[in-house]
């Protein structure tokens with residue numbers, strides 16, 4: 130199954146883009162501020178309609194999918210998610226099961242418990258969202274997406290407010306999701322994370338595709354210099370690369 134976008138515009142924020150994303154892979158979308166990363170992710174999630182063209186899921190135009198099917202298939206974590214009500218962590222995470230209405234309760238509870246455990250939230254299960262730190266809140270929102278068990282997991286800057294250990298654990302969780310055959314698409318500013326942990330990197334620059342491919346190629350020093358305007362070089366071994374800037 131593939132997720133593809135044929136996009137013209139999205140209100141002029143993205144140029145023509147044609148791409149196919151594959152299940153079983155971690156794809157990172159990188160680029161400078163304002164490059165169009167969140168716009169691309171939201172259009173892949175079916176939340177922004179392209180001005181022309183379409184996003185297709187498994188060959189079917191996204192617009193034609195039933196909302197509950199789409200909600201079960203695509204889990205989307207926006208860059209700055211709002212929590213409308215001051216719920217407990219457990220109730221917030223359980224909202225991820227809403228698209229599965231009718232599925233037996235024990236299965237739903239297992240998915241909720243697994244997501245809470247995966248995001249190291251046991252100690253906060255009964256805590257209200259307003260009483261969480263920024264990182265704990267981010268982990269709770271990620272757990273809600275994981276609880277759905279979607280085929281596609283789209284997350285916009287999911288590591289931004291996480292400490293080192295929780296970021297590493299979430300990256301391991303994304304890799305596991307890909308191994309399970311799910312498609313993982315992440316907007317990442319941390320180029321080393323993308324270099325070391327993605328299977329494929331899509332680089333956007335001012336709404337246009339600047340590079341697309343294996344991390345070593347798509348995030349080569351020449352691309353970083355051209356797109357980010359930063360003289361930089363990669364140091365370290367493959368899989369443990371660090372970017373030395375300047």
Ligand SMILES: Nc1ncnc2c1ncn2[C@@H]1O[C@H](COP(=O)(O)OP(=O)(O)OP(=O)(O)O)[C@@H](O)[C@H]1O
Nearest residue numbers: 140142160161162163164165166167168169208316
């Ligand atoms: N609702 C909107 N209406 C009009 N323009 C918008 C809107 N949202 C974003 N933009 C513009 O579209 C462009 C792409 O925005 P987008 O949020 O996709 O960038 P990004 O690559 O995710 O950036 P960042 O790294 O800063 O989060 C930017 O120039 C931005 O100012």
